[in-house]
Amino acid sequence: MDAFTSGPVSYLELVAVFVAAVSGGLAAVRRRFDAFGVLVLAWVxxxxxxxxxxxxxxxxxPVxxxxxxxxxxALAAGVIIFFFHPGLERMRRSILVLDAAALALFVLQGTTKSLGLDAGILASVVVGVLTAVGGGVLRDVLVGEVPLVFADRQLYAVPALVGAGLTAALWSAGVLEVWTALAVVALVFGFRIVSLARGWTVPHPGPGWTARWGRRSGKM
Amino acid sequence: MDAFTSGPVSYLELVAVFVAAVSGGLAAVRRRFDAFGVLVLAWVxxxxxxxxxxxxxxxxxPVxxxxxxxxxxALAAGVIIFFFHPGLERMRRSILVLDAAALALFVLQGTTKSLGLDAGILASVVVGVLTAVGGGVLRDVLVGEVPLVFADRQLYAVPALVGAGLTAALWSAGVLEVWTALAVVALVFGFRIVSLARGWTVPHPGPGWTARWGRRSGKM
Amino acid sequence: MDAFTSGPVSYLELVAVFVAAVSGGLAAVRRRFDAFGVLVLAWVxxxxxxxxxxxxxxxxxPVxxxxxxxxxxALAAGVIIFFFHPGLERMRRSILVLDAAALALFVLQGTTKSLGLDAGILASVVVGVLTAVGGGVLRDVLVGEVPLVFADRQLYAVPALVGAGLTAALWSAGVLEVWTALAVVALVFGFRIVSLARGWTVPHPGPGWTARWGRRSGKM
Known part of the structure; x- marks a missing residue:
């Protein structure tokens, strides 16, 4: 799996980091952070x-x-945001597509690295997802907001989880190679893009189910 | 001290994790998190x-x-909360009792594990308390609230600190065995329950003391 | 560089920790935290x-x-704040000076320690700055505020960054000795104090530059 840490794929990693950092820089600008704050948020x-x-x-x-x-x-993204943020705010739609690609790359790379260091299947799936969503959670906490990924009902973590699980399964079966890995990336990316396009949502803990269940059985 | 990582005591640990996870799931539901958010909050x-x-x-x-x-x-707690949260909200009083038991078990287990890995007395007491209160602090930060344990004046961390200190003292004296350990758990649990029942509180940094001190000595 | 972990300089470290802890304790008192919260905030x-x-x-x-x-x-600072906070609130100006000294010492000590453990130049500069500003960031997150260091436009992290970079440069050149190290401390301290006195600020991502740039080039 060296292809993921050197060669062409490693350039993709830089793109993924850059795109994620852009979202951090924009959040910092919106909160009126200063230059240092914008750079740190992009980095985090x-x-x-x-x-x-x-x-x-x-x-x-850590790398x-x-x-x-x-x-x-990451810092390049921060510098660019600092100077050109209004333009980037207007590119929101393109950023969403690039962000879906970053999500897919982070999941593959995080899960693979962890498996390679013998962290075990479960821990590798967890840190694979964390590699993809952790930066956004830290961003939201640092700007004083509730993490978007927990509450916005979008299918963001779910494609990540599917990708991490699939990566771990392929690795366990001994068939995690460049082509199968790229298939995972394509699947996570496609799943995310289709979810966005169709407006698919994660269910909410509405009163619905319990109310119905409560009606059937009296009270709990 | 293998009795704490295998055998009957290890089942108690699962119960402690489950109970703590319930409080996380409920906090997520109250903030209208989606299914992923509820599961992550239960886990965290x-x-x-x-x-x-x-x-x-x-x-x-980490385990x-x-x-x-x-x-x-932890995830089982999240799933159950997702579907049956109104019922569990109503069981608040029973949850408080179970949570006191979880507090006691976490303190014993966290302190003991750290001592066993030669982290030293002080670090072991700190991480013993952290094992018990850290999950709740993370929960509160992630839902955008000031950590309850710092401000609600309840005796929650204090019993944990007493338990961690006592565990370290027994370990230093070479008498930390199953029975002494269970006595620590019982003491922490009892201290917490009695504090709840009697409404005991941690003091507040009121203006009182300084005001009096200031009157006696002019100004600082 | 043993002079930094033993001997007179190590007493300076205790002073730096105490001063930083005071700011945490005061933040906790302002938020009406209880005794446990004040001690934890001082420590964090x-x-x-x-x-x-x-x-x-x-x-x-960690130490x-x-x-x-x-x-x-750290806990001594918390206890003192708990009892005498109104007096310390009035000493704000003196605390700012001591805090500048703490900033300088933390940067030197954090960068040096990391270099000594072979973490590499870049990581050492990052953790040098983090040693100095990380405690304040954690304090602000735990009291539910946006970290001051990201948004208040003060030159706080910038002197830290200069000091960490200089420390790493001196170390790379093999000339990081007691006297050069003290020069770094003096420089960071002086930079911070002069910034405070003159009201120097970090730039803001205002609409300015982009607007001008936008006018020149139509739209992005």
Whole structure:
């Protein structure tokens, strides 16, 4: 699986970090953060998921603070946002598509790295999802908002979970190769894009089910 | 101290995780989180304290992301909350009692694990308390609230601190065995329950003392 | 560089922790936290930056939970705040000066420790800054506020960044000794104090630049 840490795929990782960092920089601008705040939010959003992953699987220092390439990609996004944010706000639709690609790449890369370090199937699936959604959660907490991924009902974490589970299954079966890995990426990306286009949602804990169940059985 | 990681006591740990996870799931429902948010909050609240403990003492990956039993216990709480939350909201009083038991078990188990990994007395007491209260702090931060344990004046962390200190003292004296450990659990549980029943509170930094002190000595 | 972990300089570290912890305790009092909350906020603010540093560079358990001296310094600040907070609120100006000294010491010590553990230049600069600003970020998140360091436009993180970069440069050149290190501390301290006195600010992502750029080029 070296193809994921060197060669063409590693450039995709830089793009994924950059795109995620853009969303962090924009959140910082909206909250009227200063230049330092914009750069930190870009860094935390672009690389925070991977930092949580590396801390949890014991691979310290995390690449998110030690890799010049990755840190540069995140800070570059912050600098660009700082100067050109109104333009980027208007590119929201394109950013959503790029973000779906970043989601897919983060899931594959996070799960694969963790499996390779013998963290086990379950922990690898968890940190695979965390690599993809952790940066956004840190971003939202740092700007004082409830994490979007927990409440917006969008299918964001669900494609990540499917991708992480599939990656782990392919790895267990000994068939996680470049082509199967790219199929996982394509699947997560496609699942996310179709969810967006069709407006699919995660269910809500409405009173519905319980009310019906309550009516059937009296009271709990 | 193997009795705490296998055998009957380990089932108690599952119950403790489940009970803590219930409080996380309920907080998520109250904030109108979606299904993914409810499951994550249950997981973070049930296992977050132990995850912080394991990261701090360097035992990675933390059991909170690698143990099928523990993760299943937390997610089961999330699923049950998702469907039956109104009923569980009404069971608040029973949950308080179960939560006191969870507090006691988490303290014993967190402190003991840390001592066993040679983290030292002080660090073990700190992570013992953190195992018990850390999940709730993460829950409150993720739903956008100030952590209850810092401000509600209840004796929640204080029994935990007493229990962690006592566990460390017994361990230092070489007399931490099953029976002394169960006595610690009983003491923490009893202390918490009596505090609840009598409405005992942690003091507040009121203006009182300083005002009096100021009157005596002019000004500071 | 042993002079920084023993001897006179190590007493300065205790002072730095105490001063940072004071700001945490005051934030807790303002939010009406109880005694436990005040102590925890003092501890998290005084030692949280170092705890994040140690977790990121894999030096567990962090000194912030295992060193009696450091934990005592932080909790002493919490106890003093609990009883005498109105007086300390009035000493705000003196606290700002002491806090600038703490900033300088934390940066030097965090960067040096990380370099000594072979974390690499980039990671060491990052955790050097984090040692200095991390405690305040955790404090603000725990009291439900947006981290001041991201948005108040003060030159707080910038002197830290300059100091961490300089420390790493001196270390790379093999000339990080007691006198050069003290020069770094003096520089960071002076930079911070002069910034405060002159009211220097970090730029804001105002509409300015983009608007001008937009006018020149039509639209993006």
């Amino acid at each position: 959003t672009g690389l925070g998921g991977g930092i949580l992953r590396d801390v949890l699987i014991g691979d310290t220092p 998110g603070i030690s890799s010049w390439r990755l840190v540069t990609a | 609240t049930g296992l977050g304290g132990g995850i912080l403990r394991d990261v701090l003492i360097g035992d990675t990956p 909170g992301i690698s143990s099928w039993r523990l993760v299943t216990a | 603010t005084g030692l949280g930056g170092g705890i994040l540093r140690d977790v990121l560079i894999g030096d567990t358990p 912030g939970i295992s060193s009696w001296r450091l934990v005592t310094a």
